[in-house]
Amino acid sequence: MTAAVEHDQVYAIAEEVFSAMIDGEPGYLRPWDGELPVAAEPLVAWVDVHGELAGRAAVTTDLETAHELTRALLGMGADEPVGPEDLNDAFGEVANVVGGNVKALLPTQGSLSLPVVATVLPEVPGTSLTHELRLDWRGRSIVVVVWLFQ
Template sequence: MSVDGEVLAELTQAVWESFVDAELPLVDLYGAPLDPGPDGVVVGTILIHGPHAGRINVSLPAQAASAAAARMLDMAPGDVVEADVHDATGELANMIGGNVKAMLEGEHHLGLPSVTVAPTDPYDAVASATLLWGEHTLLVTLETAPGGTS
C-alpha cells in the first residue's frame, strides 16, 4: 500500500480545502494525539473492499464536526443538527476514502459511509494524520482489516 501518514494528510488537506474551508488550511501535527474535546468524538468511516481491505476513519471532536458541517452545507452554525453532522462527516470519509482507493493497486470499491461515536472493532493502523483546523484537531486513519494486506 503506497499511502503513509504524509500522503493521508495531503489527501485530507485537499478534500478539506475544496469542501470545508479554503481560507483556513489544515496544519499537519505529525501524529500528535487527537483532543476529543468536552463533547466526545464523531467518527466517519468508509470501508475499502478489495486486495487491500480496510477502512478510513475521520475522527473529529463533536464541536469541530458541527463547525465543519456548517461550512460544508453553507449553514449558520446554530442551524446545524445531528443529522447534518453525520451527513457531513460521512461525506468527508467518503471523499478521502475515494482518493485513497485511487492510489491502491488492484480493483477496490468503497462501502457506504457510516458515522459513530467511536470505532467499535479492531483494525490495524497503517497510516494516520493528525491535523489542526483553527482550534480544532482531527485524526484521519487508514487501517487494514484483520488479516488484510497492506
C-alpha cells in the same frame, strides 16, 4: 494498504479535501502540535475499502468540531443549528471523500462502503493501523486514520 499508500499521500488527501470541500482555499489544515485534547463528545465517520487490499479510512473529532465542519461544508451560518441528518450527511461525506481518494491510490480498485457516523470506531479483529494523522483545523483537533484489514 500500507505499501500502496504513503503517509504523505494521506496527508495530501486530507489537505485537498479540506481546502476544496470545506475551506475553499488551502492553509487551514496542518499537523497538530503537542498532545491531542480528549474529546468530551467524540464523533467518528468512516468508510471501508473492499477488494484485494482492504481497509478502513476514518475521521475522528469532537461533536462541536463536527458541527463546524458541517456548517462550513453546507454553507450554513456560524450560529445556525446543525441537525442530526445534516451532521451525518456532511461528516460522513468528509470520510467518504478521504476514503475514496485513498482507494484511488491502490493498485487494484475495490469498492467503498457507505459512510458510517458514530461515537466510537468499532474494532475489527485482524486489523493494523497504517496511518494516523493528527491534524489542526482552525485550532480544532481532527485525526485521520487508515487501517489495513488482514
